[in-house]
Amino acid sequence: MDWLLLGGAGIVATAVMDVSALVRAKLFGVGGLNYAFVGRWLLYMPRGRFFHQPIMNSASLRGELALGWVAHYAIGIALAWGLGALIGAERALEPNAVVHIGFGLVSVGLPFLIMQPGFGFGAVARKTPNPAQARKNSLIAHGAFGLGLFLTCWGIALMR
Incomplete structure (x- = not known):
């Protein structure tokens, strides 16, 4: 049950990330x-x-676009499960702002080191027109993901 809840937390955290992007826009x-x-x-990978x-x-x-x-x-679900794999699913569901937001911020390493180079933006967005702004946007987005994890786990704890 904990893994299912963590997957749900990953979905909600991703939605928080998306709402944050809409608000910032x-x-x-x-x-x-x-x-x-x-x-x-x-789609180009195969x-x-x-x-x-x-x-x-x-x-x-x-x-x-759909894909x-x-x-x-x-990826949001996988990240939440990744946190569970690192510290245990039960512990990952305990609301802890430092753990959840910190994990969200650390997760920015994935786009910095995998996705952005694949997109042709260079590692840590170094080939973008404004690397500092791109980095800041990524950190804010992943911080919002971590905040979403925290808020979801807090809600789960209240319902238990």
Whole structure:
């Protein structure tokens, strides 16, 4: 049951990340990630293409947006399960702001070191027009994911 709850926490945390992106876009004009690029990146992999220069210049593929959104939420679930694997599912469900938000912030290593290079943005967004802004946006997004994990686990604890 704990693993199922953790998966649910991953879904809610991903939704918190998305709501945070919408709020930031509305208030500050800061756009979030276009999940069609995630889908495009994944759809090119079976064709042997793992790196793009940049991904916006690669031809779009049928179903990329839908796949990108599914992958986004699947990654959220996987990250929550990853936290459970690291510290134990029962402990991962205990609301702890330091653990959950810290884990969210550390999880930014995945886009920094895997996704951004694959998109042609360079490690830690170094090839983007404004690397500092891109890094800040990624950290805020993953911090929001961690906050979502914390709030969900807090809610679960209240219901238990």
